[in-house]
Amino acid sequence: MSGIGLHVPEPGARPGDEPDFSHIVVQPAGSVDCPPHDADEHELRHLAFDLIRVLDDDDHARGGWNPRLDPDVLRAGLEAMLLTRAFDDRLFRLHRQGKTSFYMKSTGEEACAVAPSLALRRDDMAFPTYRVAGWLHARGYPLERMVNQIFSNAEDPLRGRQLPILYSARDYGFYSLSGNVGSRFGHAVGWAMAAAYSGRDQIALGYIGEGTTAEGDFHEALTFASVYRAPAILCVTNNQWAISSFSGIANGTAQSFAAKAIGYGLPGLRVDGNDFLAVWSVIDWAARRARAGLGATLIEFFTYRAAGHSTSDDPTRYRPASEAAHWPLGDPVERLSGHLTAIGEWDEAREETLKAELAARVAAAVAVAEKVGTLGKSKPPLREMFLGVFKEPDWRLTEQMRELGLEEHD
């Protein structure tokens, strides 16, 4: 289409239309070459336009990007993804019951959080979005701590100060979240630069949604990463939607978010985000590159946001209700489970048992947290409102505490 007039892009399908993913080219698993991790950037440019996939339709792993993981690792990944899903389902329902003010699911995108969490080291640091709770589940973060945070109750590790799910978990390599999108992407690069400056081989992993790549923060982070060769992995989770806006509102006429790497002289990898093995593999490749002092890699996780944006959202208002079911790259949990089954390391019975066990674990954690209290029924001591603003409260805060009848140390 051309001609004069203001062009405003539209997605292929709106409510009432048939879902339309005909524009998505799904390359066969194993068909994309896997160059060495220390290859020159200009030899890697085509990868930004390809789609790296390992798991084939017959549930087998194919090609040079196959990470050849131990079945135990695969099972750990499956468990963490299933736990993420069980937790999401339960907490979403608790929101409906008014026990918290807010919740967000990551249904369909679990592999993008879980595989990196398992693939990277404990002393690396993720700079998360609100949609990668799987990182914490993969590392065994205590479930009741998460629920306490979500309930803003007396045991909330963030002391009632933060919106539900905006976790911070330093010891689990999970940087402080905030409601603003994008503004931590550059922190990942600064953290990585600090690690390099300190002579350590730790790396930072930055997450950003495809919609958020439009923010200036994204560009500035990539620029700094390129200039200082920061040991960072910068990941765009392209789940096709940013609340109600389709990815074309962020990307215009471009087809690949990974291709943005080219302008910075960085490798850009485009990967099937619903393929646990492929996600693991590109993270591992980029981590080896970064630890070798060769700088940052931009990765696009090509996936689909199967749930609504948040508890405040109703996606049937702007996209066909059945769109998720038509997503050509399937479901990450089913695909990994299918692969484990195909290689004889898993079966339906084990999965059912595991699911029941995980549901019970979540229920138990919720029960513990509910005993402490749900939103409004329990909260941290009121003085927490005034603490942590500065290292030491100044006279304004102490006076204001006094006005509320609080002492600084009580």
Place this chain on the structure above:
Amino acid sequence: MSGIGLHVPEPGARPGDEPDFSHIVVQPAGSVDCPPHDADEHELRHLAFDLIRVLDDDDHARGGWNPRLDPDVLRAGLEAMLLTRAFDDRLFRLHRQGKTSFYMKSTGEEACAVAPSLALRRDDMAFPTYRVAGWLHARGYPLERMVNQIFSNAEDPLRGRQLPILYSARDYGFYSLSGNVGSRFGHAVGWAMAAAYSGRDQIALGYIGEGTTAEGDFHEALTFASVYRAPAILCVTNNQWAISSFSGIANGTAQSFAAKAIGYGLPGLRVDGNDFLAVWSVIDWAARRARAGLGATLIEFFTYRAAGHSTSDDPTRYRPASEAAHWPLGDPVERLSGHLTAIGEWDEAREETLKAELAARVAAAVAVAEKVGTLGKSKPPLREMFLGVFKEPDWRLTEQMRELGLEEHD
């Protein structure tokens, strides 16, 4: 180089070193193909890594990008470039004499301002940087108005409110400048979208320095241009330096600023910015593309800032004093003059006459402006300080005017 540690890039040469431009690959003029202006973006990607050149070392125009301009047009371009240079030289000296607070030259980059100014229409709009005064000279903007602005005197068209050289000249297709770099790049896109919305085939030309491409504004402008297919030409003047920082501080490991276009799905053209014909030609190509409703083009003018950054700068502190003389792409004025001579349309005598005439024109304009007054010796009426803040001054401004003994309308 690799290995752990914080990598900080350095230019090839510092004061005391031999200038080193060995990393610059100069492709022969005429060697880069010229695809049709309505070609698909993905067929154009290689252009972002090439260097479009028309004028050869023997002063002849070569290849598909030769715009085949009438000698009259070439002479107009030469005259405007020489005028820019004459004006710069004179005003720079006036700063030394304390007649103004500030001045900036564009020596070596005149073609990047003059060729687009002549190639585009009067109803198009440039969103300039402080280094494209040639745009105004090419369109016959009255010299004494420029000098009055530089002197902030009673006849200053910007009413004493703005730093010297931060012109605004709507009728000449020249948008209001400001001291902030980059923050008008997105205005170009908005203006272009407004033109398209209005059903007109006007286009906007945005200028930005290569150093300033690091700002988030740059990325956001390109994103909007891509999404809404804005009829804009977005130009990076890569003059190798941003005050004391070499281009590697903006571009990291990437070699091409034009390549940034690829991530937005836009064509990126890299052009010899000291080649008047090549600059003209890429602007014309991009303008035809934009007017056809095919959206924006990113252009990198590959050039060299031969002068200091501004009157506050001393470039010999951070780069070899002789670097400009070693610039492999020569001088835009000499190259165009050489070409005109080679095709028998110009000679040394005519050039000497023209130079003398231009110097006289500049001197005459300065004399007129000096009669009005130089900085501090003459200024617009004091009430101009309070006008134009709002359409109508509110009580605060009227009270403050009164405090200074001014009436709103006197």
Place this chain on the structure above:
Amino acid sequence: MIQALNDAMDVMMARDPRVLVFGEDVGFFGGVFRVTDGLQARHGRHRCFDTPIAEGGIVATAIGMAAYGLRPVPEIQFADYILPAYDQLVSEAARLRYRSGGEFEAAITVRSPYGGGIFGGQTHSQSPEAIFAHITGLKTVIPSNPHDAKGLLIAAVEDDDPVIFLEPKRLYNGPFDGHGDGPLKTWAGHTRAEVPSGYYTVPLGKADVVRPGGDLTILAYGTMVHVALAAVKASGCDGEVIDLRSIVPLDIDSISASVERTGRCLIVHEASRFSGFGAELAALVQERCFYSLERPVMRVCGWDTPYPHAFEWDYFPSPQRVGTAITRLLARD
């Protein structure tokens, strides 16, 4: 109030082809608070559309459009997210006419849901008006009811200066008296909920004495107008409540006249106190009415902390806190 704001844009889009509405999720979806619902369907995709998530880019685009001659009405999804556009608003929109000697101007109206009271936590609850009030060249409008919201928004769109239009999101669906645990009220039946159809304006810079009184003057805007009214009622005093409606331009005459009469002044806002807009109001009142003042000008504001999720109802100025201040101001020595 949502409908009133929607109406205002609808009216202006119908009257003036130069009016465009855009922002994150405002197009097909109609905005996360549904304030732009139906505008795309009625006026076309090229007049009401989604934008990339780039607040700086949204405002930059709007300024460029305004420079061309259009009258863009961009939305920033939450006022908390206006900060990435702060440079565009301050360095560009606010200065364009001034620095260009009048050649260009930025007649844009930046709408944004604002303020707390919906358990939105730190970044869906903030009240950043003070950082705009300080910027010369910007106007800042904050309506407190549907009638004003529509009339002020139309006036803002027609205004040739850049306007920051902050919509107290706690008032979107009904008035709110500050009792976090009270029943939800809708606008139905509220005197200022009757919104004339079609075009009308409420001028910028005219405060509204929403409750005349002689005992003391309460200056408020947005949600706090309702909290102040509730507090006055509860206190049983004869307090005068002034709804400023716009903080720039500020209706200084109404303020001075009232305080000169009452001799006591209380300022209420949600934003944290230190260097908030209440400071300017206090400074102005004591400058202009010093010799009429019986008591120091008092402020009841958000505490000097970030907006805290669990402590929302401790942070948000309550009728009780306002009441305590009223008592102090009215106390005989």
Place this chain on the structure above:
Amino acid sequence: MIQALNDAMDVMMARDPRVLVFGEDVGFFGGVFRVTDGLQARHGRHRCFDTPIAEGGIVATAIGMAAYGLRPVPEIQFADYILPAYDQLVSEAARLRYRSGGEFEAAITVRSPYGGGIFGGQTHSQSPEAIFAHITGLKTVIPSNPHDAKGLLIAAVEDDDPVIFLEPKRLYNGPFDGHGDGPLKTWAGHTRAEVPSGYYTVPLGKADVVRPGGDLTILAYGTMVHVALAAVKASGCDGEVIDLRSIVPLDIDSISASVERTGRCLIVHEASRFSGFGAELAALVQERCFYSLERPVMRVCGWDTPYPHAFEWDYFPSPQRVGTAITRLLARD
């Protein structure tokens, strides 16, 4: 003062390997005002380096480094250009400890040349302190002389909270009494120009009574301290001049004690008046010292216009304007 600031960084870089200095042109070149001159040569390219022109990116990088455990000291080339980093400073640096329950903190010191008086026009002259003062979680420091500059900068670098360190560029090369046409003075011979070598601190939050007096209290910071002193001298009155040194934390006790004694208070700053930091000072003084005040608190500030190039000396608060205010404050009725 340039040397004192350079010294402070040099001392801290030598003492603490976590201290890094970076910004536009600060590396090889040593900064456009030469404040970082020699630091790269002495401490290495990885400890003092140039950055891309992206103020938001500079601050974001600094925050990430601080989260790792370093103590970055980024420079923003002019305070006018800090606005693209405003979101990073407000939404991230100021909130990081609070929202993370203390897991991370942003111990950064953002230095920036600030203020007018050098014919820098609109965008090399502004004084944006008020937009930082309002942000809870940020500290804001403004030195007025070389001695304090070094001691305050060292204290800022050691502070665990994010600090905005604004350097009045008119004072870089000498004190300045506000007479735009007077001869240039250097720091030589000034009592506060003697800078001890090595490490020392001037604590944040302690004001300095630079001229004790009984007639009235003048609150000032940065360049205006010198203008205030000149005005007091010219007026012949016994004015007390207080140099606030940091506006957050604010030394409220010194302010109150002085105004309670003098009963008259004048506030002077370069930034435009409306909703400037002087508003908070006026609000606080009348709240705390109301019954001691003989006159309304007055403000002498930049006008409510952008910073105007040709009218610099009409905009900049002059000793004359301060003198007029003194006369009004001291007038018998």
